[in-house]
Amino acid sequence: MTHRTPETSPAARAADLRARIDDANYRYYVLDEPTIADIEYDRLLRELEAIEAAHPELATPDSPTQRVGNKPSGAFAEVRHEIPMLSLGNAFTDAEVEDFERRIEQRLEVRDPLFSVEPKFDGLAISLRYEDGVFVRGATRGDGETGEDVTANLRTIKAIPLRLRGHDWPAVLEVRGEVYMPRAAFEAWNERARREGGKVLANPRNGAAGSLRQLDPRITAERPLAFYAYALGVAAGVHLPATHSATLKKLREWGFPVSALVDTARGTAGCLAYFARIGAMRDTLPFDIDGVVYKLDDLAGQRELGFVGRTPRWALAHKYPAQEQQTTVEAIDVQIGRTGAATPTARLAPVQVGGVTVTNATLHNADQVARLDVRVGDTVIVRRAGDVIPEVVRVVPDLRPPHTHPWQMPAHCPICGSDIVREEGEVVARCTGELTCAAQRTRAIFHFAARRAMDIDGLGERYIEDLGDLGYVRSVADLYKLTLADLLEMKRRADERDGTTPETVKAGKVATKWAENLIEAIAHSRRTTLERFLYALGITHVGESTAKALATWFGQLETIRHLPWPLLKLVPDIGGEVARAIDAFFQQAGNQRVIDQLLAHGVEIADPHVPSPKLRAALDVATLLTNLEVPKLTEKRAAQLATHFATLDDLLKVPEHQLVSAGLPADTAAAFVAWRAEDAHRHLLQRSFETLDALRSALAGVSETTAALPLEGQTVVLTGTLSTLTRDEAKAKLEALGAKVAGSVSKKTSFVVAGEAAGSKLDKAQELGVEIWDEARLLEFLAARE
DNA sequence: ATGCCTCGAGTTCA
């Protein structure tokens, strides 16, 4: 380090250093144009500290070295605000903004007045007092009349000047503004806190508030706080500007940071445009805001309008819908899904989150409840995850009422009373009632009727429940037996039961219309495709994709409904687990009966497929033996076994010593014989052989050649909203060209089609360098090949 | 065994 010989006195050098440090602060925090490197800044500060240590008489209270005091104060003293700190009226709708401005126009007899507009920072309002240009006291807003003296903590915030710049400031000056924690600093702080075990902050606002209320300013000094000024309090004895916008300019000259987003806007239209403009950048701003503030720019007009209570008539806070809200848990219920999955759900006191009223939030599973330790009566923070689904973010522990207990999954289904069981290693607990459980039955029928399944329009969950409870529909097959008279009777009985008696002619007509439409929708659904039908059955692990795979590989319902699981495994993406689930479904006599009834009631599969020629290569005994999952029988051993014993009879009867002499290792042979000893296994083998033969003959007439499709082997992901096609249409067209349409982007994705408002998938594609098409390119591509 | 990558299943409100 260079050490300059002081030509000047220490006092002069100290003054010079202070000026340079103050200037660097001003340029960084107010002008937003850093001029010196951090290292240089630190060097200046250390030199000043050294001088002040050597000459204690030179240390002044407004020296930049004096930001961090070192003695924790006892408690915060009360400070009475000479001019009360305002609370602003709130507006959530455009209409409320119009009302606000109409009142101003009427009282002042003006048209389209000019407003000073600014973001409403989500931080902590404070007031700063300067006497003779030196910061002497800072206080929180408190109740507006009286706040707490947090001077020592505020001194640590470098964005707050300890000494005013320029000369035209009043002898006594109070400035109002917001202390906040920039988002990036908040994230960085928390990341470090998590890593090093420090205090993790809940959100930037709480971070700022908590930091200012530290009794030890040394702790505050470590927190990344910032400050924006937005108003004047006391300002005695100088000529002040006539408008609010000019005042802000003045504050900036005096050394206060003022947000670059402040602007002026004319009339309601200008204000609403500003609201929209700031709203659009809200997510990308470096700090949190919860709205914007409109203030009548003309200060004389402000004085004329005055206050209602403590709220000025000349200012308004226009708020954005809150993305996170606090509410209380009234109950934790368990919902039973189609598969019996018992999902805990928090019933919440209604609260507005992101513009909608939220009353329920899923808690996913018992582990999640335990992780959050949510209890009935708790106050919780709720957020809309991915802008849609409400979720409980965390509990506010300080607001927990006494005598609560951790929540536990009930032992019995709240609907049917069957045991709720959680399998080893599974996250979800399930009701074991299966189809005896009304909830499972309702959800199963709902799934059957879903748009992507049998597509029965107008069959809502409530009607399914009534149809089930009143005994009209016990299984999905019963839907096709319903008559108009049944539906009307059911509706009448349901109304009776609920005590609603809309016996008016009009209600009767509505009910008739509903019933007619439903009968029509059910009739319409009779004609369907194999993949929809399979999907509608609601077989565990069989969603749309697997249903489609089954349909294209095997072609016929009659084949599929009798397939043993080792043959189901021939389909790519179907492994042992899924295959056994499908097999188990069709092994249930009740399920087969329902399928028979559906077919008897006229359900017809309209697109007869032939088995896929790709199946042919897999229809050999070796593959079958591999898929049987016989212990120790690897692919290689299975092939070996198949070359010598290719018939069912051979495999059932060949003695162990012959297996060994055929070259099979002794332990493998023994394992096979042991496996074969079980009736169920022999039966499985027999079923498999029979089906193998049936498939072979079904394939006999199928031609081998399939035309190559332009997108064969490509994986495409759709994201955002397309304007000329629905997502389903686009998917269908791409699939018709041989593409596989996947739901998420990975490095195997061939290209991503991004529509309007594309979200995280587009980001991911860019990150992975995956090709991105816009809608126009897709349409062009499709048009060229149709 | 381990680590992608997909698929399935459940979810809220207007």
Next chain:
DNA sequence: CTCGAGGCAT
């Protein structure tokens, strides 16, 4: 959308 878990490549 998110999470869990099945399938499969390594």
